[in-house]
Amino acid sequence: MTIFQAIRQFGAAPAVGGRDSSSDNLSSGASSSLGQRLWGDVHTVHYRLATTAEECEPDGDARLDVTASAEVEDGAAAAERTVSVRPHDAAPLLCTLGRALPEIMPSTHTSSSVLRLLWLLQALAEHWPCLFSRAELAEMGANGDAALPPSAFVNRKLNAKLLRQLQDPLALCSRSLPGWCSALTSDCGFLFNFDSRRLFLHSTAFGLSRALQRLQQHSQEGGASSVSSERSEFRLGRLPRQKVRISRARVMDSAFKVMELYASHKALLEVEYFGEVGTGLGPTLEFYTLVSLELRRSELGLWHSEEPPPSTDGEAAHSPHVHAPHGLFPRPVAQGDGSAGVPARTLGLFTFMGRFVAKAMLDNRLVDLPFSTPFYRHLLGHELGMADLLALSPQLHASLRQLHELALERNRLLRAGAPSAQVAALSLQGCAVSDLGLDFTLPGFPQVELVAGGAEVSVTLDNLSEYVQLVLQKMLLDGVRAQMDAFSKGFSEVFGAERLRAFSADELDLLFNGMRERWDRETVVEQLKFDHGYTRSSQAVSFLLDILSEFNEPQLRQFLKFVTGSPRLPVGGLARLSPRLTIVQKRPEGALSADAYLPSVMTCANYLKLPDYSSKAVMKERLLTAINEGQGCFLLS
Numbered sequence: 001m002t003i004f005q006a007i008r009q010f011g012a013a014p015a016v017g018g019r020d021s022s023s024d025n026l027s028s029g030a031s032s033s034l035g036q037r038l039w040g041d042v043h044t045v046h047y048r049l050a051t052t053a054e055e056c057e058p059d060g061d062a063r064l065d066v067t068a069s070a071e072v073e074d075g076a077a078a079a080e081r082t083v084s085v086r087p088h089d090a091a092p093l094l095c096t097l098g099r100a101l102p103e104i105m106p107s108t109h110t111s112s113s114v115l116r117l118l119w120l121l122q123a124l125a126e127h128w129p130c131l132f133s134r135a136e137l138a139e140m141g142a143n144g145d146a147a148l149p150p151s152a153f154v155n156r157k158l159n160a161k162l163l164r165q166l167q168d169p170l171a172l173c174s175r176s177l178p179g180w181c182s183a184l185t186s187d188c189g190f191l192f193n194f195d196s197r198r199l200f201l202h203s204t205a206f207g208l209s210r211a212l213q214r215l216q217q218h219s220q221e222g223g224a225s226s227v228s229s230e231r232s233e234f235r236l237g238r239l240p241r242q243k244v245r246i247s248r249a250r251v252m253d254s255a256f257k258v259m260e261l262y263a264s265h266k267a268l269l270e271v272e273y274f275g276e277v278g279t280g281l282g283p284t285l286e287f288y289t290l291v292s293l294e295l296r297r298s299e300l301g302l303w304h305s306e307e308p309p310p311s312t313d314g315e316a317a318h319s320p321h322v323h324a325p326h327g328l329f330p331r332p333v334a335q336g337d338g339s340a341g342v343p344a345r346t347l348g349l350f351t352f353m354g355r356f357v358a359k360a361m362l363d364n365r366l367v368d369l370p371f372s373t374p375f376y377r378h379l380l381g382h383e384l385g386m387a388d389l390l391a392l393s394p395q396l397h398a399s400l401r402q403l404h405e406l407a408l409e410r411n412r413l414l415r416a417g418a419p420s421a422q423v424a425a426l427s428l429q430g431c432a433v434s435d436l437g438l439d440f441t442l443p444g445f446p447q448v449e450l451v452a453g454g455a456e457v458s459v460t461l462d463n464l465s466e467y468v469q470l471v472l473q474k475m476l477l478d479g480v481r482a483q484m485d486a487f488s489k490g491f492s493e494v495f496g497a498e499r500l501r502a503f504s505a506d507e508l509d510l511l512f513n514g515m516r517e518r519w520d521r522e523t524v525v526e527q528l529k530f531d532h533g534y535t536r537s538s539q540a541v542s543f544l545l546d547i548l549s550e551f552n553e554p555q556l557r558q559f560l561k562f563v564t565g566s567p568r569l570p571v572g573g574l575a576r577l578s579p580r581l582t583i584v585q586k587r588p589e590g591a592l593s594a595d596a597y598l599p600s601v602m603t604c605a606n607y608l609k610l611p612d613y614s615s616k617a618v619m620k621e622r623l624l625t626a627i628n629e630g631q632g633c634f635l636l637s
Contacts, residue, residue: 004174007043083378083484085473086385088404089411089465093127115188122153122190153190162196166203172211177204189502197502198511198571205499206362207266209239242267246287247274255291256352263355263494268363282603285565288360292368295353296321296328302349302483304329304392327372329392332479334448339482347486354490354497357512362494366514366568374476376505378484379497384476396443396475400468402428407465426461433461440467442474450474514568519556521549527574533585534610541583543616547623555624562627565603579606586611598626 086092106112125147129137162181171177184191185200192200203211242262246254262269271287272279297320298305305322322328330350335341353369360367374388386404390397406428413423428436440454441447449455450470459467491497500508525536525545534541551559557567563581570576586609588594594611595618601608613619 003045005176006045083381083477083481084383085469085477086383088386088468088472089408091127091130092383092385092387093124093130115184118153118191119188125152150190151193154193155191158184158191159193159196162192162200166199167215169212169215172203172215173208185502186498187501189504192502194503194507194510197507201499201502205495209266210362213239240267241270243270243272243279245272245274248276248290251287251290252294255287255294255356259352259355259359263359269359278603280604282565282601285365285603286561288356288365289368289561289566291356293321295349295356295369296324298322300346300349301331302346304331306393306395324370324372326392326394327370327375329372329375330480330483332442332445332448332475333483335479335482339485342482347482350483350486351490354487355493356490358491358494358497361511364570366566366570367512368567370513371509373505375484376508378476378480379488379508380501380503380505382505384472386472388476389472392475399443400471403433403464404468406433406461407468410461411465424461433459433464438467440470442471442479445479448474448479510571514566514570515573516553517569517573519548519551519574521545524548524574527577527581529580529582531582531584533587533612534583538612540585540610540612540619543613543619544583544610544623546616547620555627558627559623563601563603563608564606577606581606581608583608583610585609595622598622600626 128147129142132140132142162185165171165177165181181200182204185197189197199214202214206214242265244254244258244262246258258269258271269284270280271284273283276283296303299320303322303324305324308319308323333342333346339347357367357369359365373391374384377384377388386397386401389400406426410423410426413426427433436459438459440450440457440459442450446455450467451457457463488497503511525541530536530538530541548556548559560569561567564577570578574581582605584607586594586597586600588597588611593614595614597611599608599610599622610619611622613622
């Protein structure tokens with residue numbers, strides 16, 4: 001602990017109405033700024049040598065003593081995650097309530113009981129459907145959504161208090177934010193809205209330069225800074241840039257080397273390609289997109305996948321990339337202790353992937369890796385169960401659900417003392433369990449045994465419950481443990497993966513991959529900028545808006561990649577795209593018609609140079625031609 005941190009935490013603060021108004025106290029009102037008192041007051045510091053017991057055993061308030069913005073010192077060590085699979089016959093809510101509550105605050109703290117109650121209520125709102133049978137839920141017309149929207153638990157006063165703390169440059173520079181900031185955003189993230197938690201992550205986990213730059217940007221948006229102060233803050237928080245030049249033909253080999261050398265560096269990564277003149281934001285965003293696509297190749301054998309649907313001519317569609325309609329999740333592999341049995345190449349790719357995703361977050365870039373909900377929940381250390389299998393593989397879940405219900409019925413009859421003949425007569429749609437031809441191997445992965453010699457062990461009514469539990473355990477945890485640990489280890493080399501605990505699975509997908517939104521004409525026209533020959537009322541602009549609103553999702557992704565270098569939009573959608581998407585007129589040369597030209601772009605400035613075409617049909621044909629044939633190279637336009 002530094003002297004400043006000691007004054008910040010233990011220094012006497014002026015009393016307001018006889019109550020402690022220290023900013024560490026959650027129940028306090030407004031207090032005078034520490035920055036105003038720090039240099040004007042005299043502070044007496046008492047210190048002594050720590051005893052051996054004090055060095056080894058932190059006191060009960062250690063959680064609050066740790067500053068919220070302390071950076072991870074050993075980035076190479078993966079964040080400790082305790083992931084488990086709940087019993088298939090246990091209700092999610094009862095498992096949640098049965099666990100020990102997180103140590104949000106010491107039990108002696110005045111806010112402890114209220115915070116614990118809110119934590120329990122939030123768990124109840126999330127898992128309430130398990131209190132009713134499927135028939136009762138159908139009768140109520142419930143679809144399994146949370147009983148209350150997330151906004152119902154957001155505390156506006158705590159939000160405002162957190163934002164005030166993050167606007168204090170002195171606290172950011174000295175890493176002396178109050179401990180409650182870290183404690184509450186981590187274990188009670190539902191008390192803060194997404195933007196506040198995201199700002200806290202950027203301000204505390206990404207380094208001082210990025211924190212100051214984020215503070216300066218936030219001040220600009222709020223209009224609270226003068227021009228001169230903005231310039232000085234920008235110089236103070238300016239990030240160094242690390243330019244690298246790679247081969248487009250060997251993008252994965254180049255990416256491995258780049259991430260190995262620069263992933264943990266604080267410099268902003270900029271990518272260029274050999275033989276191309278493009279530089280800046282566009283080529284860098286395309287780098288993250290290209291590598292993301294390479295990581296989804298089927299030949300790597302990394303992901304759980306399904307057979308692609310047949311094409312229009314009835315034949316199976318062939319694609320070099322995995323078909324994972326429910327998101328990416330590691331392919332289960334038979335493995336022992338210490339990742340034994342998992343190919344070294346697989347572990348290396350997942351470690352690289354962790355570095356790659358974390359570096360993209362650090363530099364405010366986007367990847368194109370649509371991970372599944374169970375992947376995010378595993379990364380966050382959540383308890384997994386049947387609902388996660390449903391999110392990953394609805395077909396396998398439907399089959400296992402029938403076996404699960406049959407096992408529950410058997411257990412119910414045994415508890416009720418039913419005759420053995422009645423228990424033995426249980427069947428699945430008239431078929432005895434022993435006649436299903438099941439053995440103790442993972443469905444779809446016969447090489448992955450659930451128990452030693454599982455290929456020789458048949459599934460019967462007596463061991464059906466064990467089989468269901470082992471399938472869940474192997475599919476969601478034991479078969480993917482080494483891969484997920486490697487991803488977390490690589491991620492933590494850049495910044496601690498435990499910092500992600502403040503977010504839900506859906507929010508992590510936003511942070512990693514950005515937004516996917518449908519563009520309607522009224523929304524798009526408000527977010528675009530028109531210049532150099534075009535206005536909002538121009539005929540060509542009207543054609544373009546109609547075309548964009550008619551694009552399907554794949555076409556819209558390709559358009560975004562063509563214009564910006566990335567097929568995804570940042571958090572906040574088109575309104576948050578920086579620089580703004582600008583439409584300018586591309587004028588023909590000589591006697592040529594505008595219809596003879598293709599659109600061109602400047603990805604570094606998000607400029608679309610659009611000729612004034614004679615009709616909407618011509619514009620759409622030329623635009624699609626440019627999108628499909630203008631990829632893969634950055635040249636002068």
